[in-house]
Amino acid sequence: MKFPYGICDFRKITMKNYFYCDRTDRIPLIEKGEYLLFLRPRRFGKSLLLSMLANYYDVAKKHEFEAMFGKLNIWKNPTKLQNSFFILRWDFSCVDTSGSVDDIKKGLYNHINACIEGFILKYESWKIPRVRINHEDAVQSIQSLISSIRMTDYPIYLLIDEYDNFANQIMMGIRRERHELYDALVHEEGPLRTLFKAVKASASESLFDRIFITGVSPVVMSDITSGYNIAENIYLRYQFNDICGFTDNEIEQALKSIAGECDLSKDKVAEALELMKTYYNGYKFSLDSDTFVYNPTLSTYFLKYLYEDCKYPRQMLDGNLATDEAKLEYISQAVSGRQMLLDLLREDRKTIVSELTDRFGIKQMLTDKSKDHKFMAAFLYYFGVLTMKEETSEGKISLKIPNLVIRGLYAEQICEMLLPDTVERDKGKFAAEKLYQKGEMQPLCDFVEQHYFKVFSNRDYKWANELTVKTAFLTLLYNDILYIMDTETELDRRYADLTMIIRPDMRRFTILDILIEFKFVKLKDAGMSGEQARNLAKEELQNLPIMQAQMEDARIQVKDYGDVLDKRHKKLRLRKYAVVSLGFERLWWEEVL
Structure with missing residues (x-):
């Protein structure tokens, strides 16, 4: 067995027989929308989801369809849109957010241009008319690409990963100059707003036929307002509750497979399952779902360690997720936030909100007066340090700490806050x-x-x-x-x-x-x-x-x-x-x- 810890390349995972929990049955549901926004906490499998979509729809991967999807659900009944798009991918986590507005703009444009240049090389055999790369203005490069694609038989499917990386990075350094920098990026004719306006314009003319955007929070969508107001939010729909997480049954089956290699007894498998459930399970992203899911990155970390060493990892929290502490530190800087953190360690360990805010901008994050209970609960939900528990009898939403790993982050942050x-x-x-x-x-x-x-x-x-x-x-x-x-x-x-x-x-x-x-x-x-x-x-x-x-x-x-x-x-x-x-x-x- 091979567990793909840190690997988000769908082609590599499927063709080299890594552990994979099949989610291709959701592809027909995804196809029902054209311009989609999907949010999940950090390290929750979003990039792998985009990689799955890229490989499924890419016209250049048609010859590998059986090799990648032959053992998966979608192979039995593929959709009509299978392998019928040019795929253009942007990953905003690759863009450096340090420096001035001009520095970030240059980094953003360099990334967009590099992706377009890679696109041209990848689809060279499709004889796409010449695309002019403007190194000073990537928006013009996009427009040139669109003009050339008009002359072909295939539309573009645009995939954007970590679209809100700018907000997440700048938000954690909440100095006023960083606030002003972010304002310059998303307001008026800022480069980020201008970019999304160009994407929206291309979508309205069906030149970007489909768009799938992933991120952690709705911050940027709120701040660019009319720059990109065509996104359909699917992240709270019950059909997608477990699209990026593992279920109890999947974890149990993985542990049983490991048991054969490590000579683990049934009691040991049950013990490992209970341990993983305590530390990694507990996430729910839709009130209409009755399934709690496991964090996929932490679960893969545990399973890989157990398989290779036949024992549990000493640290149940993978260090790559420890940065989530910064989100709790951010909340603790507000007086009401300190009280909220303390309240969440009480006996019921939950907080109640009338609704889950899906629109809040950077100003709310940086202004103490805006950090009310509703905002802070939504903020912690999107970043994975709270999750849905249930709908109350009064029609409100109960949020809770998902598991012991996150609870440990709370305990540590409260200790630092008070001492x-x-x-x-x-x-x-x-x-x-x-x-x-x-x-x-x-x-x-x-x-x-x-x-x-x-x-x-x-x-x-x-x-x-x-x-x-x-x-x-x-x-x-x-x-x-x-x-x-x-x-x-x-x-x-x-x-x-x-x-x-x-x-x-x-x-x-x-x-x-x-x-x-x-x-x-x-x-x-x-x-x-x-x-x-x-x-x-x-x-x-x-x-x-x-x-x-x-x-x-x-x-x-x-x-x-x-x-x-x-x-x-x-x-x-x-x-x-x-x-x-x-x-x-x-x-x-x-x-x-």
């Missing part, structure tokens, strides 16, 4: 290590009291309860290399606050399984001020009736949850703790045996 000093943050991580390495809770509680509580006391967060305290512990303890981390783990229809169950492949280490139950006592309910709470001796804190009552409840719950976990998992090294917080001032903890 920006790296030295201080490292001290917290070291205190956390003492808990799961040696079972020592006191250093972690001391750190939370001395550092995190100061942050919470000085910020006007709208919720102040055990969930806030749990968030503090979670961000410090989070470790998806060693653990399957979860909050609100369902145990006999009840929910434990925080569980850290050692990954099956990490049980060779001497670390501990951890279970923590949190309780919170408001200062008002205890009848004291923050200063009074801070001045309490340890015995005085523990003798408060309200603290004793909460501690007793925590003891009972954590013991019951521990019993369930022991029955559910084999050979746990489980340590159980009850933690009661008095406001954001003091912590009392006990290990429950």
